[in-house]
Amino acid sequence: MAESPFKADIERVQKEYSEKMTPGAIVYLPGSSVVNKTGSWRVFMPEFNRDKCVRCYLCYIYCPEPAIYLDDENYPVFDYDYCKGCGICANECPTEAIVMVRETK
Amino acid sequence: MPIRKVMKANEAAAWAAKLAKPKVIAAFPITPSTLVPEKISEFVADGELDAEFIKVESEHSAISACVGASAAGVRTFTATASQGLALMHEILFIAAGMRLPIVIAVGNRALSAPINIWNDWQDTISERDTGWLQFYAENNQEALDLILIAFKVAEDERVLLPAMVGFDAFILTHTVEPVEIPDQELVDEFLGEYMPKHAYLDPAKPITQGALGFPAHYMEARYGVWEANENAKKVIDEVFAEFEKKFGRKYQKIEEYRTEDADIIFVTMGSLAGTLKEYVDMLREKGVKVGAAKITVYRPFPTEEVRELAKKTKVLALLEKNVTFSVGGALFQDFSRALVNESEKPKIVDFILGLGGRDVTFKDLDEALAIAQKALTGEEFEEVNWIGLRKEIL
Ligand code: SF4
Ligand code: SF4
Numbered sequence: 001m002a003e004s005p006f007k008a009d010i011e012r013v014q015k016e017y018s019e020k021m022t023p024g025a026i027v028y029l030p031g032s033s034v035v036n037k038t039g040s041w042r043v044f045m046p047e048f049n050r051d052k053c054v055r056c057y058l059c060y061i062y063c064p065e066p067a068i069y070l071d072d073e074n075y076p077v078f079d080y081d082y083c084k085g086c087g088i089c090a091n092e093c094p095t096e097a098i099v100m101v102r103e104t105k
Numbered sequence: 106m107p108i109r110k111v112m113k114a115n116e117a118a119a120w121a122a123k124l125a126k127p128k129v130i131a132a133f134p135i136t137p138s139t140l141v142p143e144k145i146s147e148f149v150a151d152g153e154l155d156a157e158f159i160k161v162e163s164e165h166s167a168i169s170a171c172v173g174a175s176a177a178g179v180r181t182f183t184a185t186a187s188q189g190l191a192l193m194h195e196i197l198f199i200a201a202g203m204r205l206p207i208v209i210a211v212g213n214r215a216l217s218a219p220i221n222i223w224n225d226w227q228d229t230i231s232e233r234d235t236g237w238l239q240f241y242a243e244n245n246q247e248a249l250d251l252i253l254i255a256f257k258v259a260e261d262e263r264v265l266l267p268a269m270v271g272f273d274a275f276i277l278t279h280t281v282e283p284v285e286i287p288d289q290e291l292v293d294e295f296l297g298e299y300m301p302k303h304a305y306l307d308p309a310k311p312i313t314q315g316a317l318g319f320p321a322h323y324m325e326a327r328y329g330v331w332e333a334n335e336n337a338k339k340v341i342d343e344v345f346a347e348f349e350k351k352f353g354r355k356y357q358k359i360e361e362y363r364t365e366d367a368d369i370i371f372v373t374m375g376s377l378a379g380t381l382k383e384y385v386d387m388l389r390e391k392g393v394k395v396g397a398a399k400i401t402v403y404r405p406f407p408t409e410e411v412r413e414l415a416k417k418t419k420v421l422a423l424l425e426k427n428v429t430f431s432v433g434g435a436l437f438q439d440f441s442r443a444l445v446n447e448s449e450k451p452k453i454v455d456f457i458l459g460l461g462g463r464d465v466t467f468k469d470l471d472e473a474l475a476i477a478q479k480a481l482t483g484e485e486f487e488e489v490n491w492i493g494l495r496k497e498i499l
Contacts, residue, residue, distance in 0.1 A: 023304075
């Protein structure tokens with residue numbers, strides 16, 4: 001996967017971000033969602049079977065978050081810090097390489 | 106030198122706003138508090154108050170405009186009552202959650218139906234869970250003073266919560282009394298300019314306010330409002346002390362009147378406290394050992410002070426102009442909670458009275474006293490009593 005054009009920004013935010021609650025839950029740092037995880041309320045999670053994947057990237061294109069990245073071999077990688085468990089990826093996948101499973105903590 | 110003028114509580118509230126120098130006032134007229142923004146609009150039009158006066162089309166918009174202005178970093182004020190406050194309900198949570206120190210003057214009025222413009226406390230009492238601080242004025246002077254105090258407490262960095270100051274519809278809003286208007290310089294010294302460090306508009310330093318709070322952060326944000334309410338208890342004591350030093354008028358979260366060796370202490374809020382003091386004087390002359398207590402600060406709830414008060418008496422008789430259905434009044438809940446784990450506690454008797462502007466007379470208080478005396482002597486008594494109810498038309 002190509003390097004993010006926002007790498008410098010992301011690194012700056014990662015350095016400056018503090019999870020400390022502010023009065024009024026004000027967000028003082030633009031871009032803090034790169035460290036401020038948003039996938040905490042998922043019920044189902046996508047389970048990925050690499051053997052079935054044909055690298056068509058439909059999941060990658062359709063993920064509304066986007067919580068799917070591509071690894072060095074261009075296989076999808078699911079970022080569970082942002083995945084909302086909507087199931088769109090599983091629905092789109094032509095080879096059933098993705099199945100939604102109930103998440104237990 | 107402070108000047109004394111004869112005025113209604115509505116005018117006193119407008120004067121308080123003028124003295125506090127808010128930068129934005131957004132308001133919608135509603136009986137009985139219409140005169141507050143009317144008077145302020147005159148101050149603005151006459152150049153006596155340098156502020157933006159925003160005319161809006163509803164109370165929902167009034168408080169929304171205040172939230173916007175306060176989030177941009179300026180002192181903000183509005184006034185409303187009853188259905189108007191109810192219409193603000195949704196935004197009241199937002200103001201508290203965003204920790205914006207807006208102040209609202211409320212002419213305490215009943216809620217519909219039936220339509221009723223007269224006094225009780227159901228409007229503000231119904232907003233007790235929004236996170237807002239709540240002060241209740243006994244007279245017009247208190248209406249003015251408590252608004253200044255509310256600004257100071259609300260803007261304290263340990264608090265940063267919005268505040269409402271209630272004064273009884275018509276009994277205060279439309280009744281003239283002499284009110285001392287403090288010196289502007291003294292008020293300036295007392296309040297200072299509002300310089301927010303947390304919420305303000307600066308294009309060079311952009312921030313996001315009122316963002317989505319995921320489950321991972323929401324509880325902590327709500328706890329922030331809880332903690333700020335707790336902090337406010339100490340801050341209010343400090344501000345009361347400073348106010349007394351500067352202006353000579355003493356305030357307490359719970360003001361006691363002739364509670365020494367009292368067997369029964371009547372507790373109330375707002376203008377009813379005035380009637381109650383007269384009543385206590387009359388009973389004391391007859392040798393009946395009763396006292397009175399007035400709740401000036403209702404939120405944060407003065408739990409510690411209630412516990413101290415409870416130690417002084419055998420019966421607490423709560424006189425309240427509001428209803429929490431199937432429970433009694435809101436004060437009954439609050440007092441019960443404050444005393445639930447105390448090893449020794451007085452009996453608590455709840456009285457609902459004066460709803461929708463019905464006069465509370467000495468005859469009503471006699472009725473309450475008779476029931477409180479039953480509790481005192483160990484006879485059976487009703488926990489919740491509707492006083493002055495016209496049973497013959499039921
Ligand atoms: S479940 Fe939805 S959010 Fe999660 S990876 Fe699939 S498409 Fe994206
Ligand atoms: S949609 Fe299915 S097959 Fe296509 S890349 Fe995603 S996981 Fe692989």
